[in-house]
Amino acid sequence: MLKDFLEGKPLRHPLHPMLVHFPIGLFLLSLLLDLASLAFPSVPDLVRDSFYAMLLGVITALIAAVPGFVDYTDIRSDHPAKPTATAHLTLNLIVVALYGINLGVRSSSLVDPKIQTAPLILSLVGVALLSVSGYLGGRLVYDDGISVGRHKRRTPTPESTLHLSATNVANDGDLAFVPIPEADRLGERETLRVEIDGQVITIAKIDKNFYAFQEFCTHRYGPLSEGGFQGFDVQCPWHNSCFDVRTGKVTQGPAKVDLKSFKVETRDGKICVCVQRGTGEST
Known part of the structure; x- marks a missing residue:
């Protein structure tokens, strides 16, 4: 069953926590490459590399969002952590949208030796929001136990x-x-x-x-x-x-x-x- 797969039951491990590391790492890498282009403008292709790291980050974020949404729908409607999960979900959607806009803004300046101000600001805001969302995700797991052990269960909760x-x-x-x-x-x-x-x-x-x-x-x-x-x-x-x-x-x-x-x-x-x-x- 597709839902069982997205919850990680065949792997005996939830999928969403496994996948979120990829977009987080790629978005951070993109920001580091932006900053490197400012510090070392003579190094070629840093702005271009940042663009493609960001693009891969958006793609992997969308992939990670699918099992994440399945996990979200499995949270009891009266669970005290539901508002936190909703905030986590909303922030993630905002982050992906922000990076999508960022890709469009910087797509015309890939050959520049330095990153421009507007996309750099968007990246900084994106990482800041991503950090808040990551904190909320940690609270869901470590404070509220959301999705902990659910991959072991074969019947609905x-x-x-x-x-x-x-x-x-x-x-x-x-x-x-x-x-x-x-x-x-x-x-x-x-x-x-x-x-x-x-x-x-x-x-x-x-x-x-x-x-x-x-x-x-x-x-x-x-x-x-x-x-x-x-x-x-x-x-x-x-x-x-x-x-x-x-x-x-x-x-x-x-x-x-x-x-x-x-x-x-x-x-x-x-x-x-x-x-x-x-x-x-x-x-």
Whole structure:
């Protein structure tokens, strides 16, 4: 599948971070050649070489943008990093457009011994914006874990979080049975991300059975709804901790603390998660 390839799943490594180094390096090389033409005007073809480095930078940037956009569309709509990702995407588009304009401006002066002022300014602005965009890209990976480990997963990740409440649902004493509206649509080894009165829970379907457990890994809080499955183990996409979805027990470190697990029952034809009323805690 094309999307799987663009997410780097056949390579077991995301594509976008691999490809972005090429345009970054080429744009920086172009600027260095511009500056070299000012310092060493007697050296031939520096302006021309800068032009072609920039042209290759634009081409490779457009190539890198394709898997980058696929990664962007996979970010949950309610993820707190979505605005950062949007800013990163927007800045990258501006940078590519700016370098496209730059190519047009300098195309008529390739034989000049020194770079002209206008294209040099455009290059400086382009590198400055590229630096900001790169910083935002780093934040997405290192602070928010965006796309980390997703290349290992074979099924779609949740598009958003379902917000539910244990109020006014069937109960048994202090226990509430909260219906999960979209659970019956899950395919094998697919997940839902739900929030019940403040408790974020992953619903997973494995071997035609449903399991519920806390969303965040007990090691560094990686999103388990985006993890992969090995048998009945869910693997955190960040640091590969594994937990048995049936019991919440740690089966592979670095995590040392078990997950909270939640009982799943079918009531009146609806798949329900059992939580303590008013607390969202497991039963």
